[in-house]
Amino acid sequence: MTDRIALWLGAILIVLILADIFLNQGQALLFLGRRIADLVQYVAFWR
Template sequence: MTNKIAIGLGLMIAFALILDYALQDWEGSIFVAQKLADLIEWMAFWR
């Protein structure tokens, strides 16, 4: 991954978080965080 790609991805993620805050008051980010926590718990079961 080049620096240009890394900066571009970082800016896109930051822009998506800003939009989520402005338009949905963190609802999308909270949903994704909860699903990630469920995935981590499910993966720990298989360890």
């Protein structure tokens, strides 16, 4: 991955996070955070 691609992906990610915060009060980020926490606990159980 080149630096240019990494910068574009980072910029797009930041724009999407800011859009969620301003348009949806961060509900999508909260939902994804909870689901990832559940996944980590599930995977830790099988370890």
